[in-house]
Structures are given as structure tokens and as C-alpha cells.
Amino acid sequence: MKYLRLITKNLGRNKRRTILTMLSVSVSVFLLATMQAVIAALGSTTQLTGGESRLVVRRNTSLADMMPESYGQKILQVSGVTAVCPANWFGGIYREDKPKYMFAQFYVDAKTLFDVQFEYQISPEEKAAFQEERTAAIAGKSLADKYGWKIGDVIELKGVLWPVSPRLTLRGIYTGPRDTSFYFHREYVEEAMGRPGLVGTYRVRLDSPDSAPRVMEEIDQMFKNSTAPSKTETEAAFAAAFFSMLGNVKGLIGGVGLVVVFTITLIGANAMAMSARERFTEVAVMKALGFQPGLILTLLLSESVLIALIGGALAAIAAKVVFQFVGMGSMLAIFLQNFKITTGTMAIALGVSVLIGLVSGGIPAWNAARISIVDGLRRVA
Amino acid sequence: MADTLINLVRVTKHYRRDTIDIPVLDNIDLEISRGEFLALMGPSGSGKTTLLNLIAGIDKPNSGRVVIDDKDITKLSEQQLAKWRARHVGFIFQLYNLIPVLSAYENVELPLLLTSLSKSKRREHVMTALSVVGLEDRERHYPRQLSGGQEQRVAIARAIVTDPTLLVADEPTGDLDAKSAEEILDLIKRLNEEFHKTIIMVTHDPRAASHAHAIIHLEKGVLSKSGGVYEVPAAHN
Numbered sequence: 060m061k062y063l064r065l066i067t068k069n070l071g072r073n074k075r076r077t078i079l080t081m082l083s084v085s086v087s088v089f090l091l092a093t094m095q096a097v098i099a100a101l102g103s104t105t106q107l108t109g110g111e112s113r114l115v116v117r118r119n120t121s122l123a124d125m126m127p128e129s130y131g132q133k134i135l136q137v138s139g140v141t142a143v144c145p146a147n148w149f150g151g152i153y154r155e156d157k158p159k160y161m162f163a164q165f166y167v168d169a170k171t172l173f174d175v176q177f178e179y180q181i182s183p184e185e186k187a188a189f190q191e192e193r194t195a196a197i198a199g200k201s202l203a204d205k206y207g208w209k210i211g212d213v214i215e216l217k218g219v220l221w222p223v224s225p226r227l228t229l230r231g232i233y234t235g236p237r238d239t240s241f242y243f244h245r246e247y248v249e250e251a252m253g254r255p256g257l258v259g260t261y262r263v264r265l266d267s268p269d270s271a272p273r274v275m276e277e278i279d280q281m282f283k284n285s286t287a288p289s290k291t292e293t294e295a296a297f298a299a300a301f302f303s304m305l306g307n308v309k310g311l312i313g314g315v316g317l318v319v320v321f322t323i324t325l326i327g328a329n330a331m332a333m334s335a336r337e338r339f340t341e342v343a344v345m346k347a348l349g350f351q352p353g354l355i356l357t358l359l360l361s362e363s364v365l366i367a368l369i370g371g372a373l374a375a376i377a378a379k380v381v382f383q384f385v386g387m388g389s390m391l392a393i394f395l396q397n398f399k400i401t402t403g404t405m406a407i408a409l410g411v412s413v414l415i416g417l418v419s420g421g422i423p424a425w426n427a428a429r430i431s432i433v434d435g436l437r438r439v440a
Numbered sequence: 441m442a443d444t445l446i447n448l449v450r451v452t453k454h455y456r457r458d459t460i461d462i463p464v465l466d467n468i469d470l471e472i473s474r475g476e477f478l479a480l481m482g483p484s485g486s487g488k489t490t491l492l493n494l495i496a497g498i499d500k501p502n503s504g505r506v507v508i509d510d511k512d513i514t515k516l517s518e519q520q521l522a523k524w525r526a527r528h529v530g531f532i533f534q535l536y537n538l539i540p541v542l543s544a545y546e547n548v549e550l551p552l553l554l555t556s557l558s559k560s561k562r563r564e565h566v567m568t569a570l571s572v573v574g575l576e577d578r579e580r581h582y583p584r585q586l587s588g589g590q591e592q593r594v595a596i597a598r599a600i601v602t603d604p605t606l607l608v609a610d611e612p613t614g615d616l617d618a619k620s621a622e623e624i625l626d627l628i629k630r631l632n633e634e635f636h637k638t639i640i641m642v643t644h645d646p647r648a649a650s651h652a653h654a655i656i657h658l659e660k661g662v663l664s665k666s667g668g669v670y671e672v673p674a675a676h677n
């Protein structure tokens with residue numbers, strides 16, 4: 060502790076350089092924290108609670124291809140299947156065709172939705188209200204909070220994939236591990252389109268996760284020789300395949316993050332090298348007074364770590380505050396519904412800051428600690 | 441010579457610049473008594489500062505022994521030497537070499553940070569040292585807020601705060617005007633007379649040297665007179 064004053068006083072030696080170095084670390088750590096949160100948000104989308112007891116049946120060719128409505132009853136006959144719910148992606152425009160108004164919209168069988176999505180929590184009254192009214196809809200709590208929806212609000216969607224623009228009344232708000240989706244009646248859309256009887260996916264609930272391999276095999280065998288063969292997979296596999304359409308986004312984001320951190324480390328190293336070089340004589344004097352090279356190294360490294368840590372802490376706090384108000388989830392729409400700066404992300408940001416401080420200050424501090432006293436004193440003498 | 445503090449035995453030092461060997465000190469034998477105030481004179485490049493550095497333990501000879509208070513410091517490791525310097529040597533430099541971001545108090549406290557003294561004890565020592573140099577009222581001042589003479593007095597306070605056995609001063613008045621130089625020399629002399637510090641001072645200035653008890657001359661790395669035989673300044677005749 061007795062050296063802390065020495066360290067902090069040295070930080071104020073060249074205030075402009077210290078502040079600029081801190082800010083450069085802040086900017087890079089802010090970007091890194093954002094990227095880390097994006098990666099975490101993408102990852103959380105593929106880790107669905109309750110998904111281990113669910114399968115998703117879709118066409119083996121593409122998500123854009125449909126299956127007949129009759130498959131639902133056949134799937135329900137398979138041993139181990141306890142509930143089946145047809146679900147189609149609607150993909151309509153809410154208010155404006157802007158990313159901030161995009162969210163996951165499905166038209167489903169309202170009667171069986173909660174049998175399959177058993178993790179959704181909703182009051183019996185709201186559930187009944189949703190199931191009984193053809194133009195009713197429900198929304199996840201996070202989604203409702205995002206747009207300020209309340210029970211009874213009318214929500215209009217403009218069809219893009221389907222020639223239907225439903226006008227829906229919000230009758231329920233559910234909670235659950237992923238409460239960011241919007242559901243309304245399949246009946247409504249089917250009737251409006253003249254009952255084509257097409258289904259994009261079937262959500263299937265199992266009696267036990269152990270039944271999954273056998274049930275998947277049986278369902279696909281059942282439709283193998285039909286005009287619309289199916290592909291059945293676990294919910295986690297389905298989600299992973301869905302997000303793989305984005306390409307290796309995680310790898311790309313991670314790569315950009317590493318480049319940013321590496322660049323800032325070099326800039327930090329340059330600033331620390333300048334600072335150490337200017338102080339060779341002082342270091343020589345301190346060594347003459349009896350300061351050991353190890354102590355000099357520790358003091359100089361502490362300075363660079365402190366600079367980086369303050370920069371990193373500012374960045375972590377800024378990220379937490381900024382994204383609370385700006386809302387990255389709105390900006391990147393449905394893919395980042397779970398975007399948030401968590402305590403874990405902040406801890407990673409601070410850890411990276413310490414690492415930047417250690418690496419950028421390491422070589423300059425090592426060189427300064429090793430200078431000969433005579434050479435150091437001779438620089439001015 | 442009674443109670444020898446410093447004993448240099450056949451000390452040789454040379455530097456290497458690229459492939460060229462530059463001899464600096466050649467077979468120096470020298471004995472200095474405890475409580476001595478010695479001026480080391482000689483032309484530029486004669487090896488004065490190198491000799492001072494060897495005695496202060498911040499440089500090592502190529503051959504020979506440097507024995508201080510019965511301890512051969514040439515045999516000490518870098519770490520042992522650093523500890524030895526912290527305990528036994530006080531440094532006074534030509535350009536004061538204070539840390540600009542530290543106040544006068546903090547500069548003087550610097551060597552005490554290496555000790556196990558408590559904060560209150562350190563304060564006691566620092567204020568004593570500052571009062572010896574007459575700057576106890578300037579403890580909060582930074583080097584830039586002090587005159588050259590005051591800066592050098594703070595540097596002297598830093599040099600004496602650990603109560604070292606030996607004070608080494610390299611051109612302590614070289615950067616000062618005549619009046620400030622005289623004050624500093626009086627202070628150094630007082631440290632020798634009142635506090636019985638052994639002082640070795642490198643200087644070009646005969647007037648500065650005249651404050652010392654004795655003067656030795658170095659010429660091209662060789663003592664101009666045989667070791668241990670000093671020229672007595674006129675002031676002391």
C-alpha cells in the first residue's frame with residue numbers, strides 16, 4: 060500500500076497521455092464487451108430450456124417448403140409423442156419495416172401450444188382468453204415490455220410471406236426462459252388464405268428425452284415415401300441449424316474482437332515504452348537508492364495495469380449503461396433478443412483490460428528494471 | 441590511518457565501446473578514514489565519477505577489491521548490493537534528480553519506503569531530515585516550485601534520511617549559482633562536522649574542494665599522488 064501513492068502520482072505525470080491511453084483501452088474493451096455480449100446472445104438462442112423434451116419436424120428440403128396439415132394427427136400416433144403443435148413463421152411487418160420492429164411471430168394451434176411449450180407461464184384466464192378468441196394473440200413478457208404492450212392492445216401485422224395482414228388483440232402475456240415470441244391463431248391465417256392447409260414446422264413434445272432418437276426415426280420413416288418427406292430433429296439441433304444460416308458469425312465477431320484488443324495492446328505498449336524511456340534516469344536514481352529491479356518492474360507494471368483497468372472499468376460501466384438505454388436487442392432484432400451486458404461480460408472486459416496492461420507494460424517495464432544505474436544516470440549527467 | 445572506512449585495493453576499471461577497450465581506472469589503491477570529507481578532483485574523463493560509483497556500489501570494478509566498513513562489496517550480488525546501498529550510502533547528484541511528480545516530503549520519504557518503518561516513523565525521519573536542510577516548511581512543494589539550491593537541499597535531505605554511513609556527491613554545486621553553491625557546501629560540511637558523515641565529493645571547482653578536509657587528484661585513471669596521501673586544502677592549513 061505504501062507504494063500506491065508512488066504509482067498514482069506517476070499516472071498523473073503526463074495526464075494527456077494517461078487519459079488518451081485509458082480512452083483507447085476503453086474503446087477497445089467497450090467493443091469487446093459488446094461483441095462478447097453478441098456472441099453470448101447468439102449462443103443463448105440455441106440453448107432453449109425445455110428443448111430436450113421437444114422435437115421439431117420440418118421438410119427435409121428447406122424451411123421454406125411446407126408439409127400437409129394431416130401430418131399432425133399421424134405424428135401424434137407415434138409412441139412417445141404426447142402433444143403436437145403446428146407452427147408457421149409469419150414474418151410480418153409491425154409498424155415499420157425496420158430492424159427495431161422485427162420479432163419472432165408464429166401462427167399456431169392455440170389449443171396445443173401450451174402442451175408443447177410447457178415451460179411458458181401464463182394465467183388460466185389469459186390462456187383461456189387467447190384460446191377462445193380467433194383474433195387473440197399472446198406475447199412474451201420481454202417482447203411486451205419492449206414495445207410497451209398491455210393486455211387489450213391491438214397489434215397489426217402486415218404480411219410479407221403470406222398475403223394476410225392480421226389485426227390482433229393481445230389477450231395474454233407469458234413468461235418463460237425465452238419470452239420474446241409472439242403467437243396468434245393458425246385458424247385466422249388459414250381462413251384468410253382459403254385454407255391451404257400447409258404447415259412449416261410441427262413442434263412435438265415427448266414423454267421423455269430418451270424417446271427422442273426412436274421418435275425422430277419413426278416420424279421420418281413414416282413420411283419417407285410421401286410427396287413431402289420430413290426431417291425431424293431436436294429443438295437444439297433445429298435452432299443451431301437455423302443460426303448456422305448466419306454463417307460463422309461468432310468466429311467473425313471473435314476475430315474482430317481479438318484484432319481490436321491486439322491493436323490497442325500495441326498502442327498501449329508504445330505509450331508505456333515512451334513513459335518508461337522518459338524515466339530512465341529516475342529509475343536509475345531509484346535503483347541507486349536501493350530499489351530492487353523486481354520492485355521497479357512491479358511498480359511500472361502496476362501503472363500500466365491500473366491505466367488499463369480504469370479504462371476497462373469505464374468501458375464495462377459504459378457498456379452496461381449505454382445498452383440499457385439504447386437497447387442493442389432492438390437494433391439487431393430477433394437474433395439478439397437476449398442481448399445484455401451481464402456481470403460475466405463485465406468480468407471478461409476487466410480481465411482483458413488487466414491482460415492489456417500486463418502485455419503492453421511488460422516489455423517497457425522489464426527493460427526499465429534492467430537498466431544499469433551508471434547508464435541511467437549518464438543520460439543527463 | 442586510523443579507523444579506515446573505505447579501502448580500495450588495486451582497483452581497475454575499463455569500459456568497452458564496440459570492440460575498443462577504454463581504460464578508466466588503473467590499479468587504484470586508496471584508504472579513506474571514517475568521518476573524512478574528501479574532494480575528488482581531476483579533468484574530465486579522468487575517472488572521478490567512475491571511482492565514486494565504485495565506492496558507492498553502483499558499479500563494479502574489473503579487478504581489485506572495494507572494501508567498505510570491512511565488507512568487500514565487489515563480492516555482493518546485485519540484490520545484496522541494492523540492500524547495502526539503501527542502508528549505507530546517501531547520494532547527492534549534480535542535477536538533484538528529484539522525482540518531479542513527488543513533493544519534497546515524498547521525495548525525501550522515497551528511500552524509507554524500502555524500510556519497515558511505520559508511516560508515523562517515516563514522517564518523523566523525513567521531517568528531521570528536512571529540518572536539517574532548513575526546508576521543513578516546504579514539505580508540500582514540488583521540485584518545480586523550488587529554486588535550484590532548494591532542490592539540492594531536498595536531495596541532500598533524501599540522502600541523509602536513512603542515516604547512511606557514507607555520502608557521495610557528484611558535482612553537487614555544478615548546476616548552482618555561486619551563492620546557492622556556497623550554501624550547499626556549507627550544509628555538506630555541516631553534515632560532516634556535526635553528524636560525522638563520511639563524505640566523498642567529486643568536483644571540478646577548487647573553491648568547492650576547499651571545503652573538504654583533503655583533496656585527491658585523478659589524472660587519466662591514476663591517482664596523482666600515492667594512495668592515502670592527500671593534498672590538504674589551504675583552508676585547513
